[in-house]
Amino acid sequence: MINPNEKNIFMGQIGHDKDLLEELTSICKDNNITLGKIEAIGAVQKGEVGYYDQKEKIYLTNSFNAPMEILTCNGNISLLNETPMVHAHITFANRDGSTCGGHLLTGTKVFACEYIIYQFTNATSLNRTKEKITGLNLWK
């Protein structure tokens, strides 16, 4: 466990037609956000999410090829191979209000999106490395 401090808040929009995960990651890289948290709402033209098979230790992909609302997009920012990595989970709503979601993957195409990113600072940063039991890249 670490006790970071808040340094900066970044609040803005992701452009129409952009890839949600790629854009969030670019914002972090461009602003040297190596630790922090992220949240967003909005809408997508299509969504691509992962589900981790805990037994096989691989991500499965669910593709939702429909316009949907982003009910939540919550996650954190830390380092993987010394590069900022956005780890976010996302919940979508369909036309009838039914919901779906998963681990945010590239391929999620923005219709409109409003984000708030908190940049944390800390003497000790969080670095992800492969953890044996789960097979995931977790914090050391």
Place this chain on the structure above:
Amino acid sequence: MINPNEKNIFMGQIGHDKDLLEELTSICKDNNITLGKIEAIGAVQKGEVGYYDQKEKIYLTNSFNAPMEILTCNGNISLLNETPMVHAHITFANRDGSTCGGHLLTGTKVFACEYIIYQFTNATSLNRTKEKITGLNLWK
């Protein structure tokens, strides 16, 4: 993109039988919160949410006339016509744990609700105006 600072945190409850969106908006107006973020959990007696038809550029309404948990209610506060506007998306859970949700609309009646609102301050505020491609009121 802007870089606001946190000014105040407001933490409290929305009264039984109140309209969720109207109350959140009132709190912002009464406390001069013109920029910020909002989050809440709780339960509703019924829910009213929007789904944006990205082709027709109109909001459709989904009415859920049942008691439900509020799993998430996340969003932001900015200005529309110089007045604080709460833009929030909400996820509900039904009796069997199934979920639904959308863009929070008036007509969502509170059973019990606990909110945390962050008031941001910034030299440049965010103002919403009609944007052509999406048809939505986005930040300039």
Place this chain on the structure above:
Amino acid sequence: MINPNEKNIFMGQIGHDKDLLEELTSICKDNNITLGKIEAIGAVQKGEVGYYDQKEKIYLTNSFNAPMEILTCNGNISLLNETPMVHAHITFANRDGSTCGGHLLTGTKVFACEYIIYQFTNATSLNRTKEKITGLNLWK
């Protein structure tokens, strides 16, 4: 309504096989977090959530005995009987991306989980007591 200040941020992981609610509560007790907010993403081996029957004024339990993603786990920390109490709601995603959720109960077994807890400070703390109309432990 109260206006707390942020004191500390706690960012870390919940261990594999741990009970999510018990661990979050322990973190609060161990660090004297009596007021604050909590958020987490990750995955569980199984989930146990509540749905409040607003008429009967009792919690019903929904047990989801499957590996699932944690799309959101949002809530707050305040006092019940002078002890820190975590009130959190959780949204899960299944293998096919379908979602479910409710009021987080003990019995939710962690696969991997990353949390951010904000500790608030305030002259006036929030204490929960039984409220008659809802039958819930709400803030006085």
